[in-house]
Amino acid sequence: MNSFASVTLEVPDPATADAFYQAFGLGSYVNVRASDTPTTGFRGFALSLVVSQPGNADALIDAALDAGATTLKPATKGFWGYGGIVRAPDGTICKIATSKKKDTGPAARQIDQVALLLGVADVKASKRFYVDRGLAVAKSFGGKYVEFDTPSSAVTLALYPRRALAKDTGVSQEGTGSHRIVIGGDAGPFIDPDGFVWEAASV
Secondary structure: OOOEEEEEEEEOOHHHHHHHHHHHOOOOOOEEEEOOOOEEEOOOEEEEEEOOOHHHHHHHHHHHHHOOOEEEEEEEEEOOEEEEEEEOOOOOEEEEEEOOOOOOOOOOOOOOEEEEEEEEOOHHHHHHHHHHOOOOEEEEEOOOEEEEOOOOOOEEEEEEEHHHHHHHHOOOOOEEEOOOEEEEEOOOOEEOOOOOEEEEOOO
16 A cells, blocks of 8 residues: 655745744644745645644634734634634645534644645546555545545545635635645655646655
């Protein structure tokens, strides 16, 4: 079985971006490296941070905003739970959410799970592409969502329809140029059907 190992964000200013992700609490989950490759609009991916209670979501969102992020969707309760969406200074979209609607303890900037959500044109086709390259499927909901088994990574890899991901994160699905993200794993190097770049990485 091949594995997904790392997420590297391509940013104009690595030092500034690294300081942001350290302050936000994502420093151990993502790498950054310099790139000024042209990109406009939606980059086709988002980082999803799952937390245990609303207070933790608020604490992380406040930390992100204090470190320079902007709000795409303010934190709010929904039938699914509680959460909000911010955009990092480098443009990366981050969703912070919990399935709980009430706090059960003191608020803490604690992340329980991070997922890289790739917005793709055809979830079923992209699923086949990745399975053919040795990734194992952990969860699959037809053409709506696929999650891969990523035991060697601190980040979960998932596929989501591009249009639905853009709507969920509060942005237009239009976008051109670089995704500004490189995925590392022992299945690479390759470029997937939606233009996401993979490179070889030791796992």
